[in-house]
Amino acid sequence: MTEGEGEYALPGDADAVRDALVAWYEDGHRDFPWRRTDDPYAILVSEVMSQQTQLSRVEDAYHAFLEKWPTTAGLAAADRADVVGFWSANSLGYNNRAKYLHEAAQQVENDYGGEFPETPDELSELMGVGPYTANAVASFAFNNGDAVVDTNVKRVLYRAFDVPDDDAAFEEAANELMPDGESEVWNNAIMELGGVACGKSPNCDDAGCPWREWCAAYASGDFSAPDVPEQSTFEGSRRQKRGRAVGALREHGELELDELGPRVRVDYGGDTGREWLRGLLEDLADDGLVELEDRGEETVARLAA
Known part of the structure; x- marks a missing residue:
């Protein structure tokens, strides 16, 4: 094990850890439509829709939204009441997300000449786009992002490598693990790991988790995490x-x-x-x-x- 700057230890054979995760992801992952495109507008729409909304509900709304407003130019020219009305009708959460998405489209058209900015810092200038969403769009559209750290990623890092429940530590560990120049596949892969194998109720063996060999939680049987405060029901299993x-x-x-x-x-x-x-x-x-x-x-x- 090699010590990171925080109070946790990442595996010494980090390349093996990276290779195992990417191979697992590429061998078979959930097929969402936003994983089949590198259009930054479509990816931004999917990211904003996915905030605290079940993915099963997002997929239908995503297709309908892009059919109605297929480009930033189309969305920017739309009546904001229509955009908010769509959001509400599809139960996509807080309506201010629709307002921000509409304003972000106008920024792309008016401030960037219709061309999406490509770096996390530039993307963060768009209305309603925080660090997570900026990294996601930069990664999935341009392969140009930092490590994405959402609840699923935090859960994985906490369980696998004893990364403490601290945002700075999660950011540090996630970026240390991510291979250079591979933010698109890496961020998709580690988010998939958290969503499929390392959920609140872990599915390590059935999902074929590629990190079982290194995982502290798998070794101890304690699958608690920041969003799973109770001792796991795996005790004694x-x-x-x-x-x-x-x-x-x-x-x-x-x-x-x-x-x-x-x-x-x-x-x-x-x-x-x-x-x-x-x-x-x-x-x-x-x-x-x-x-x-x-x-x-x-x-x-x-x-x-």
Whole structure:
């Protein structure tokens, strides 16, 4: 582990962490229409609509909005009452977001000659565009953003690498992890991880979380987070035992089953002895996390290379 400037530790093999996440994302992710475009206007519309609004409701509204006002020029020329009326009719949250989006379109047309600014700092000059939205548009439209830090990303960093619940620490860790020049795929990938595998109720194994090998929460079974204050219901579960096995092997290198067993569960033995543990480790081996080696009458487990 290498220490960041804050009171947390990121994995020493950061390239492996990055590669694992990007490969997981590119292997299959949710297919939203705004992920199929690099039009900054369409991306801005999706980002503003998605603020505290369920994505299932956003998708239909997104298509309808862009059909009605397909360009910044069209939106800028629209009657603001019509834009606000659309927002309200589609239950997209606070109506001031519609007003700000309308004003931002007018700024693009009047101040930027119809061409979207491309950097986070410039995008932040648009009405209603804060640091998060500016980074999102810069990343997804121009591959030119800093790390995006939303609630999902904070949850991932808090659980995986013990990043403290502090905005500056989250920003620092997120930017340290993000590979240079890859803000588009990286920000999409880490947000997808938080939305699919590392939600309030984590789905580590079923979603094939690519960071299980390094994740502190997976090792300990404690999936609390800034937006998940209560102890996880995973206490005592098989998933927790898997995490403990990974954590013990990370700490000790390789262990024989009877050395590993008591580190995984305090009642190791009998019905929850070697046969049970071997089944648990074979599951982890199937997921590519653990290797098993038979040495005569002993079986040794280690993290997969």
